[in-house]
Amino acid sequence: MPIRSFSHTLSRRVFLKASGGTLLGTLAFASGPIALLAPSRSWAMPLEALSSREGEILLVIIRQMFPHANLEDAVYTFVVKDLDRAAEAEQTRALLQGGIASLDEGASGDWLTLDTQDQFRRIEALEGTSFFEKIRSTAVVSLYNNPLAFAHFGYQGEEGDVGYLYNGFSDLTWLPDPPQPEDGFMPGTTAS
Amino acid sequence: MLDRQTQFASNDSNVVVVIGSGAGGGTLANELARQGIDVVVLEAGALHTRDDFLADEWASFSQLAWLDNRTTSGSFRLTKDFPNLPAWIVKSVGGTTVHWAGASLRIQPHEFRALSEYGTLEDANLLDWPLSYEELLPYYENAEDRMGVTRTNSIPGLPGNNNFHVMYAGARKLGYTCNTGHMAINSQIRDGRAACQQRGFCFQGCRTGAKWSTLYTELPAGIATGHLELRPQSHVATIEHDERGHVTGVTYFDTDGNLQRQRARMVAVAGNSIETPRLLLNSASSMFPDGLANSSGQVGCNYMRHMTGSVYATFDEPVHMYRGTTMAGIISEEARHDPSRGFVGGYEMETLSLGLPFMAAFLDPGAWGRKFTGALDQYDRMAGMWLVGEDMPRESNRITLNNEAKDAYGLPVANVHYDDHPNDIAMREHAFQQGSKLYESVGAKDIYLTPPYPSTHNLGSCRMSDKARDGVCNRHGQTHDIPNLFISDGSQFTTSAAENPTLTIVALAVRQAEHMGKLMKEGAV
Numbered sequence: 001m002p003i004r005s006f007s008h009t010l011s012r013r014v015f016l017k018a019s020g021g022t023l024l025g026t027l028a029f030a031s032g033p034i035a036l037l038a039p040s041r042s043w044a045m046p047l048e049a050l051s052s053r054e055g056e057i058l059l060v061i062i063r064q065m066f067p068h069a070n071l072e073d074a075v076y077t078f079v080v081k082d083l084d085r086a087a088e089a090e091q092t093r094a095l096l097q098g099g100i101a102s103l104d105e106g107a108s109g110d111w112l113t114l115d116t117q118d119q120f121r122r123i124e125a126l127e128g129t130s131f132f133e134k135i136r137s138t139a140v141v142s143l144y145n146n147p148l149a150f151a152h153f154g155y156q157g158e159e160g161d162v163g164y165l166y167n168g169f170s171d172l173t174w175l176p177d178p179p180q181p182e183d184g185f186m187p188g189t190t191a192s
Numbered sequence: 193m194l195d196r197q198t199q200f201a202s203n204d205s206n207v208v209v210v211i212g213s214g215a216g217g218g219t220l221a222n223e224l225a226r227q228g229i230d231v232v233v234l235e236a237g238a239l240h241t242r243d244d245f246l247a248d249e250w251a252s253f254s255q256l257a258w259l260d261n262r263t264t265s266g267s268f269r270l271t272k273d274f275p276n277l278p279a280w281i282v283k284s285v286g287g288t289t290v291h292w293a294g295a296s297l298r299i300q301p302h303e304f305r306a307l308s309e310y311g312t313l314e315d316a317n318l319l320d321w322p323l324s325y326e327e328l329l330p331y332y333e334n335a336e337d338r339m340g341v342t343r344t345n346s347i348p349g350l351p352g353n354n355n356f357h358v359m360y361a362g363a364r365k366l367g368y369t370c371n372t373g374h375m376a377i378n379s380q381i382r383d384g385r386a387a388c389q390q391r392g393f394c395f396q397g398c399r400t401g402a403k404w405s406t407l408y409t410e411l412p413a414g415i416a417t418g419h420l421e422l423r424p425q426s427h428v429a430t431i432e433h434d435e436r437g438h439v440t441g442v443t444y445f446d447t448d449g450n451l452q453r454q455r456a457r458m459v460a461v462a463g464n465s466i467e468t469p470r471l472l473l474n475s476a477s478s479m480f481p482d483g484l485a486n487s488s489g490q491v492g493c494n495y496m497r498h499m500t501g502s503v504y505a506t507f508d509e510p511v512h513m514y515r516g517t518t519m520a521g522i523i524s525e526e527a528r529h530d531p532s533r534g535f536v537g538g539y540e541m542e543t544l545s546l547g548l549p550f551m552a553a554f555l556d557p558g559a560w561g562r563k564f565t566g567a568l569d570q571y572d573r574m575a576g577m578w579l580v581g582e583d584m585p586r587e588s589n590r591i592t593l594n595n596e597a598k599d600a601y602g603l604p605v606a607n608v609h610y611d612d613h614p615n616d617i618a619m620r621e622h623a624f625q626q627g628s629k630l631y632e633s634v635g636a637k638d639i640y641l642t643p644p645y646p647s648t649h650n651l652g653s654c655r656m657s658d659k660a661r662d663g664v665c666n667r668h669g670q671t672h673d674i675p676n677l678f679i680s681d682g683s684q685f686t687t688s689a690a691e692n693p694t695l696t697i698v699a700l701a702v703r704q705a706e707h708m709g710k711l712m713k714e715g716a717v
Binding site for chain 2: 184
């Protein structure tokens, strides 16, 4: 990376911009709940601190750690984005880049060429390292804390703000309705 | 809310200082103010009103939770998963009544006599309360009425959500009775507050005010009397005393971080069971080198957090458990004392739900891989319950000062040490088994047993006792050592009992206010 040799002449911000990559993808499920929210099937996530390749490797690692068969890469990319944001701090960037470099090193230079099972074994072997823990602890929050994930997993998030009282809070039909007064009463109605 | 409140001078030594504005402090302050007694409430947290609450779990957590540093030790799993978050409580006006789920159950008569009923247990520090159920009964009635508890005072039960439907069906299969619980959540418009709209964000603060919280009941009512001044973002540093050993006031850091002093005739501490003993310990002086009210050495000891655990189960059909009240159904059959089950005391089974973000965080902290993601893949078909039961008081389960770690003001933080007692472990196993059976009886596919969350029920660290050597305060919460210093929160609990503690904290606060008023009239303090 020749840019490193003159990076000291640039502001840190510019350097980060210059080194940042982009993750690109296409939605896999054209009629899934996420496609309904998305303006188009193609998506792009710009990175600030990490390169495109680093982003791709992290994406694969996160998918292996938290495998959801039909969950779009676009959702996993939120985790990469949060790791990228964290990597604007020197120490975190070194942690992530170092971890990726040692994965590559153990795979004749390109970890991405390994088959899925081999990749998984190598991720598993990293459990307990700060590299692994940084990715896991970031993923367990960001992967499940965005509107696309909510749509995928069937959680309505802030839609609940207005209340489900007249909108499905007791719409379960596969069990018999509990009797009153064990079940209670809608506002404005009473037992007698 | 604060615009037109009465203001008291910092050198007014006639005021009662109440530290904390939650279930204990908020209620006590209002009840004192109603008697015409001047009160200054010092609350460490900021004022967030109902309009500020967020329907977003993580964002709300940042807004409301007590996130000041704490440390942990002991064998409980939180030391590994959440080493600096032993408790999930609130730092905001209204305290943890902003976050609580609303379950309002009375402690059972036999639970007040834990030592007599259960006998001596090895490595437990059981004691009878210096107070009986019968003595507390009128105050329970007062608390249920003021909080609008459903299924009391002719208030109908709340309508049950889907999570309740699943629990109810399973309960019937197991021969349990189950209903939508005694909840301090309006099922009808009452006391100027709305009926519950079933938002499902009880933990994030109730935007409609259907759920009782001191934030919009006790505190404004107290302020309206003209005898209560609420000072948010006022973090008490020490309680001061004179040469007679009576307390004279407090020092606190104000909004701008400046140290202030408020003189006081009496001081009542209601900072929740971690901060309350921390403050007494941080107030050590040459006269009281081990901290205030600590001649027994029991300040900080016997910290209890309830035996807890959760069972989540998945089904073929949708549940959407997050819709509607978080605690929507209660089974009390296992709350009895029946040693044939292999443990003393009992536990409640209460529905619980978490949104997707918190389910990911708390289902199995530290977990990853297929088993974990398999659970979340079924999130919309999941039902859940929380198990909450009596845990054993132990002298070694203890809040101490960690002199290695300081807070933003340079004060030592609290260290929370906790080891599960074998009785707690046996009870949790039983509860996990019953909860699993319940869901299996209605066709559960997968069952997930979830370890205790950072605790919202923190109890006992300044307990009530008949004899001064066994505890910190007497049957009125008045400290044994210092007549004008009171403990006014769940720290007073002699034992934890099985039930959610808020109703009892409120009942004790109402009773304590009466006692303090009487002492003032008699000129005893």
